[in-house]
Amino acid sequence: MQMVSKVIKLDLDYSCDASHAYQQQRHYVSPWQGESAEHFAKRLLAYLSLYEQHPSFAKDNSAGKTPDLYIQDQQQHFQLWCQLELVPEKRRLRASHLADQLLLVLDEQETNKAQHDQWPANQRIFTLSSAQLAEFCLMLKSHMKLSVWREDPLLSITDGEHLLQLNLAALLEKPH
16 A cells, blocks of 8 residues: 655654653654555654664665665764665675664565575664554554653554554664
């Protein structure tokens, strides 16, 4: 299913006792042209999982030539390069050279394929199940109101109707 909305208004209440992060913010997020709801859900879940590190969204899908989500330092060096699908090994190697960390946010099938490939030393994989993506897709609306609370290694997300819990252990580990 393709995203219909041009811009999503996201009112986010984020809290984490361990880091004393308590924030209420409004974000405007645009789906990429032709982006499926599942891919958009994956992008938002990756963003929420990395929220305290202040990730940025790519403006459009570049098929791995540029990151889908990223974190840069003040000198514009990539601290984190995040891809939301399995890209060719050559592009992953390039990304691993341009960034301190390479994060692949994959579904179960993509994770199984990736585990047969050779991994760059600074790459890690965060797997989102089909059930998790389907549950989060139920929360997608043109005006989303989400409450997110983090208690490592769990991230809990609710819109008042649905509740999704993600285990962030793979994001908290150091790369291979």
